[in-house]
Amino acid sequence: MGVGMGAEIVSIFSSMSDHSLLSRIEAGRQAVMAQTEPLHAEFGKARSQWKADGTRVTPVDLAISEAITAVVLGRFPEDQFFSEELAHDGPPIQVTSRFSWVLDPIDGTNNYALGLAHCAIALALLDEGMPVYGFVYDLSRRRLIEGGPGFGVKDGDSEVRVRTAPLGGQALVGFHSPYDRSLAGQAQRLIEAYKIRALGSSTLHLAYVAAGILDGVVDHNVKLWDIAAAVPLVWAGGGETRFLNGEQFPVRAFDLRMKRICYVAGSRATCEHLIATLGV
Numbered sequence: 001m002g003v004g005m006g007a008e009i010v011s012i013f014s015s016m017s018d019h020s021l022l023s024r025i026e027a028g029r030q031a032v033m034a035q036t037e038p039l040h041a042e043f044g045k046a047r048s049q050w051k052a053d054g055t056r057v058t059p060v061d062l063a064i065s066e067a068i069t070a071v072v073l074g075r076f077p078e079d080q081f082f083s084e085e086l087a088h089d090g091p092p093i094q095v096t097s098r099f100s101w102v103l104d105p106i107d108g109t110n111n112y113a114l115g116l117a118h119c120a121i122a123l124a125l126l127d128e129g130m131p132v133y134g135f136v137y138d139l140s141r142r143r144l145i146e147g148g149p150g151f152g153v154k155d156g157d158s159e160v161r162v163r164t165a166p167l168g169g170q171a172l173v174g175f176h177s178p179y180d181r182s183l184a185g186q187a188q189r190l191i192e193a194y195k196i197r198a199l200g201s202s203t204l205h206l207a208y209v210a211a212g213i214l215d216g217v218v219d220h221n222v223k224l225w226d227i228a229a230a231v232p233l234v235w236a237g238g239g240e241t242r243f244l245n246g247e248q249f250p251v252r253a254f255d256l257r258m259k260r261i262c263y264v265a266g267s268r269a270t271c272e273h274l275i276a277t278l279g280v
Helices: 007-013 019-033 036-041 059-075 109-114 181-193 202-210 231-236 268-278
Strands: 080-083 099-107 120-127 130-138 143-148 152-155 158-160 172-175 195-197 216-222 240-243 261-266
Touching: 019 059, 019 099, 019 120, 019 130, 019 143, 036 059, 059 080, 059 099, 059 120, 099 109, 099 202, 120 202, 130 202, 130 231, 143 202, 143 231, 152 231, 172 181, 172 202, 181 216, 181 268, 202 216, 202 231, 202 261, 216 268, 231 240, 240 268, 261 268
Parallel strands: 080 099, 172 195, 172 216
Antiparallel strands: 099 120, 120 130, 130 143, 143 152, 152 158, 216 261, 240 261
């Protein structure tokens, strides 16, 4: 089981006096916010295509990916930039630059194409493979959630934190049915213990934990790009991520064919409670 990683562990990567980091944060924010208008313009109207792995993609995913990549690498050509929509069918790409970026141009593409508002642009900035700052543009609330260890978390203009109240039957937990049906027993235990929210966006589940909207999250289905932008939000908000099938950070290679990640997140006590509920 992955060790819970919080702000105290990664704060060394996010010195607010580091100009190279601050300039990238400003560029990342501008790049994401520049794509919100086209995101809204095609919401519920974009035609769908299907990738080889069976997941949906729209021309908007591709356009946002190309636009944000161009902006970031135009400013910082020495960085590496990885996107879910990367046109790469080869072996994993090794992370060799100090700074790298991970983008999911639209997390929740199924929702987006069908006109369901829970979807987001998710951009993560990594320093030596560690996610140190994240940008999550929440289409449903027209709001940017951003932050990282040493910077705090902002939901729009509001400073936010991870919930610390003890979990009980009224707790709200983000959860999507596991892809692996052998985990159905864990799903049943969660459903019986908490109030479940399944929004169709793994990024928003985790970002909402950072913002104190959800108490916690359990997911068996995600890939790196689904969570990279929201992980530093949770750490900055005083929470933890506990990976159940191996630690994911620092990222040493980007692999579009990577295995699914299983994790829980929330306050330290929430993570312990969720793990106990799962029985792992």
